[in-house]
Amino acid sequence: MNKIPIPTKEEKEKAINKIISNGMTPQENFIQRIVNLYMHIGTKYIFGDILDCLIIAITSTVLIYFFSLSFRIMNTELSTTFAISPIFYIILTLATEWKEKMSHLYELKMTCKYTVKQITAIRLLCFSALGVLFSSLMSMGYSLIFTNESLLDIFIVSLLGLLINSLLALGVMLYGNRRNSHNILIGLWFAVFLLPPVIWGKGWNVFLGELPYLLITVLILIMAAIYLLGIKKLITEREVILYANR
Amino acid sequence: MLTVNHVTKNYGKFTALEDITLEFNKGVYGLLAPNGAGKTTLIKMLTTLLFPTKGDILYNGDDIIALDEDYRDIIGYLPQDFGYYKNYSPKQFLNYLGTLKGIEKSVLDKKTEALLSLVSLSDVANKKMRKFSGGMIQRVGIAQAMLNDPEILILDEPTAGLDPKERVRFRNLISSLSQNRIVILSTHIVSDIETIANKVIMFKDHQLLCNDMPKNICKYLEGKVFETSEISKIEKPHLVLTQRQEDDKTYTRFTSEEKPAGHIKEVVPNLEDVFLYIYKDEE
Ligand SMILES: Nc1ncnc2c1ncn2[C@@H]1O[C@H](COP(=O)(O)OP(=O)(O)O)[C@@H](O)[C@H]1O
Ligand SMILES: [Mg+2]
Numbered sequence: 144m145n146k147i148p149i150p151t152k153e154e155k156e157k158a159i160n161k162i163i164s165n166g167m168t169p170q171e172n173f174i175q176r177i178v179n180l181y182m183h184i185g186t187k188y189i190f191g192d193i194l195d196c197l198i199i200a201i202t203s204t205v206l207i208y209f210f211s212l213s214f215r216i217m218n219t220e221l222s223t224t225f226a227i228s229p230i231f232y233i234i235l236t237l238a239t240e241w242k243e244k245m246s247h248l249y250e251l252k253m254t255c256k257y258t259v260k261q262i263t264a265i266r267l268l269c270f271s272a273l274g275v276l277f278s279s280l281m282s283m284g285y286s287l288i289f290t291n292e293s294l295l296d297i298f299i300v301s302l303l304g305l306l307i308n309s310l311l312a313l314g315v316m317l318y319g320n321r322r323n324s325h326n327i328l329i330g331l332w333f334a335v336f337l338l339p340p341v342i343w344g345k346g347w348n349v350f351l352g353e354l355p356y357l358l359i360t361v362l363i364l365i366m367a368a369i370y371l372l373g374i375k376k377l378i379t380e381r382e383v384i385l386y387a388n389r
Numbered sequence: 390m391l392t393v394n395h396v397t398k399n400y401g402k403f404t405a406l407e408d409i410t411l412e413f414n415k416g417v418y419g420l421l422a423p424n425g426a427g428k429t430t431l432i433k434m435l436t437t438l439l440f441p442t443k444g445d446i447l448y449n450g451d452d453i454i455a456l457d458e459d460y461r462d463i464i465g466y467l468p469q470d471f472g473y474y475k476n477y478s479p480k481q482f483l484n485y486l487g488t489l490k491g492i493e494k495s496v497l498d499k500k501t502e503a504l505l506s507l508v509s510l511s512d513v514a515n516k517k518m519r520k521f522s523g524g525m526i527q528r529v530g531i532a533q534a535m536l537n538d539p540e541i542l543i544l545d546e547p548t549a550g551l552d553p554k555e556r557v558r559f560r561n562l563i564s565s566l567s568q569n570r571i572v573i574l575s576t577h578i579v580s581d582i583e584t585i586a587n588k589v590i591m592f593k594d595h596q597l598l599c600n601d602m603p604k605n606i607c608k609y610l611e612g613k614v615f616e617t618s619e620i621s622k623i624e625k626p627h628l629v630l631t632q633r634q635e636d637d638k639t640y641t642r643f644t645s646e647e648k649p650a651g652h653i654k655e656v657v658p659n660l661e662d663v664f665l666y667i668y669k670d671e672e
Contacts, residue, residue, distance in 0.1 A: 188488055247472020254436045254466045255489035256458055256537075262489075 173375050181265055184257060189265055196238035204231040208281055212288065220285055220292050221300050221351040222340040228281070228301035229308030232274040233332060236312055237325055239266060264374045267313070271370070274305050292352070299359050300351050306366040307335065313373040390414055391435070391541060391571055396444035398430050405430045407595045408444070413541075417567045418600075419582030419589045420575035421660075423668050426592045428575035429469055432545045435573065436466045448541075462491065465539030469546045469575075471530045475519045479510055479529045482518065483536060490537045497536075504532040508562065524555035531562060542566065544574040548581045560585050579661040589660065593667060603660050610658035610666060613644050617653045625649045630665045 150158070181189065190197070207230050211223050243249060243259055252259050278301040286294035311331045315324045339347045391413040398406045406427045420428045433439040434446060437453055437460065446453045453460045473482060483501040492500065505514050508528035513521075518529065527547060534542055544563070548556050563572065564585050576582055582589060589606055591598040599606055620629065620641040627645035634640075644666055648655060 183491065184488055188485060247470065248474070249472075250433075250438055250468050251466065251472065251486070251533075252489060253438055254461055254464065255486060256462045256491040257489050258461075 173371070177265060177268065180257060180261060184262065184265075189262060189269075193239050193242060193266075196235060196242055199238055200231055200235035203234055204277060208284070220348070221296065222348045224282065224285060224297050224301045225304040225351055226336040226340065228278045228304035229274070229332065229336070231277045232270055232305060232309060233312070233328065235270050235273070236267065237328065239263075239270075240316075241325070261378050264378045267309075267374060267377075271305070271309055274309070275302065278302060278305050295356075296352060299356065299363075300354075302363055303359055304336065306363055306370065308332065309370055310366055310373070311335070313370060313377065317373060317376060390449060392447045393431075393435075394444050394447060396431075396434065396441040396446065398427075398434060398439065399442045404595055406592070409592075409597050410444075411590065411597065411600055413571045413573065415569060415571055416587035417563065417572045417574070417582075417585050419586030420573065420592075421577070421579065421582060421589050421664065422575075422592045423577050423671050427595055428577075428592070429545055432466075432543055432573070432575060435541075435543055436464060437461065462537065463540040465534030465537060465542045467527075467530045467534045467544045467547055469549070471526065473518055473526060473529065476517055478513075478515045478517055479505055479532070480514045482529060483533060486533050487536045492537060500536060501532075504535055507535075508532045522555075523550040524552070524558070527551060527555075527559065528562070531566075535566065539570065541571045541573070544572070546575055546577075548576060548578065556581065579664050583660045591664075591667065598667065606663055607658045607660060609663055610644055612648075612655065613646065614642065614656050614658040614662050615645065615648065615653050616640050616642050616656050617651075619652070622651060623649050623653075628666060628669055630662050 204227075207227055211227050240263075243263070246252075249259065279298060282294060282298040282301050285297050286292065312328055315328050315331070343350070393409055393411040393413075396406065396409045397404065409431065420431065422428055430439065434441055435453075437457075440454060448456060448460060448463075474485075477485065480501055483504065484497060487497040487501065488494075502511075502514075505511050508531055510525065510528055510532070513525070518526065521529070527550075531544075531547070534544070547563075548559055551559060560581065563574065566572065567585070574582065574586075583603060586603060588600060589603050590600045591606075614630070617623065618638045618640050620643065623643070623645070625645050625647060627643045627649070630642040630644060632639055632641050642656065642662065644658075644662065
């Protein structure tokens with residue numbers, strides 16, 4: 144009988160490295176591409192058009208944050224954090240989408256070498272980064288006020304909320320019916336982030352607090368990877384039937 | 390060479406275009422058909438804004454959808470409802486779109502300047518477009534489409550909303566841009582393309598009717614177009630085409646299978662005659 148030789152440790156390592164490097168290259172190219180695109184188009188044209196959207200998003204997030212502080216009495220800081228962590232991202236993406244689609248230039252821009260889709264992808268990545276920043280700031284604020292929860296707990300839960308929501312938003316953008324994508328996104332937010340605390344009350348808060356760190360970290364990493372893949376898909380998806388001339 | 394290969398486009402159950410096969414080489418192509426015939430639908434497929442339901446579109450043998458960025462890089466497009474930013478000056482606007490077209494900043498400034506002078510807008514290059522006339526906006530639109538020196542220039546109803554003088558200017562501009570590239574322009578106004586199109590494409594009942602030189606299309610009605618000042622006396626079945634005034638008389642141009650008897654002059658058919666004849670049933 145033929146015996147398959149057991150690979151040496153060296154061989155194993157070599158094989159693993161090869162798999163990793165092969166698997167990683169497209170991702171690197173994609174990130175490199177995004178960076179190059181950003182460098183070419185420049186901050187002015189990526190964010191200049193949507194300054195008003197940014198201002199709206201920041202103002203409303205800050206307002207909602209202060210409003211949410213009043214929930215302190217209910218002892219549900221984790222579910223509150225979880226629910227409002229994506230607010231900034233939601234408002235920003237909705238306002239930006241809406242603005243682009245209202246623009247009479249949408250179709251023309253879709254026929255340029257770099258399309259709205261590619262710019263949207265860059266924006267989404269930046270919005271997520273901004274969302275993380277906002278979540279961290281909010282978490283710090285919360286942990287100062289709610290002394291019974293640790294900063295780490297609050298931060299990790301808000302990050303989880305943000306990522307779940309970013310994935311939902313991207314999913315709706317990629318697979319949803321674009322005519323009512325806005326409503327779907329807001330509906331999903333209600334269902335995923337607001338309904339559980341309404342149904343289970345403090346139980347939801349306890350549940351969020353008892354999720355093991357390892358599980359949350361793994362979830363966050365997996366979702367971040369899916370998110371990047373989704374962004375990549377967004378760049379390559381094109382037809383804009385909704386805007387056919389009427 | 391751009392090839393449209395047995396392309397059908399459905400919107401749900403409605404068929405906007407059926408089994409269209411076309412070939413575009415260098416030169417000016419006029420898409421001539423009444424409103425609703427499917428001109429914009431074809432143009433949106435040529436610009437990859439819409440995908441064909443059946444068939445494909447090839448550029449030098451490659452599917453334009455697969456070519457993706459590389460294809461968008463070589464087209465220039467002026468949409469039917471050309472949107473612009475009121476608060477931008479033509480210069481800012483061209484810089485913006487030029488950036489999206491992937492043109493390097495070092496080249497872009499010069500390119501913008503040259504194009505604005507080509508469309509005679511240099512003196513308003515830095516004025517906001519808010520107060521521009523329809524003709525000026527259209528010229529900004531042309532300049533925009535020319536930024537990447539496209540191999541294929543696609544213009545959807547570029548003369549809509551222009552006054553007669555602006556139309557003439559526009560025609561001359563298109564002619565001057567048509568060297569060494571494919572120019573495809575759509576219109577429902579015959580005079581827009583009669584003199585500048587090398588080939589005229591017409592649709593009828595959502596299918597391709599012709600793709601030919603204007604003079605060949607006119608042959609279609611040869612010996613069948615007549616003129617008279619006493620149209621009421623014609624008894625044979627006929628179709629009134631156009632009328633003109635001369636010396637207090639109204640001359641009526643009409644088409645009929647046979648020359649009617651009486652004082653009637655046979656005339657050389659023009660593109661407008663054919664257009665009116667073909668689309669006689671449409672309003
Ligand atoms: N998005 C759409 N959904 C359904 N029907 C459409 C859509 N866009 C165009 N149509 C229909 O397709 C036909 C062709 O339209 P279009 O290509 O705009 O014609 P044209 O540009 O020649 O005026 C029209 O009857 C129009 O109503
Ligand atoms: Mg049209």
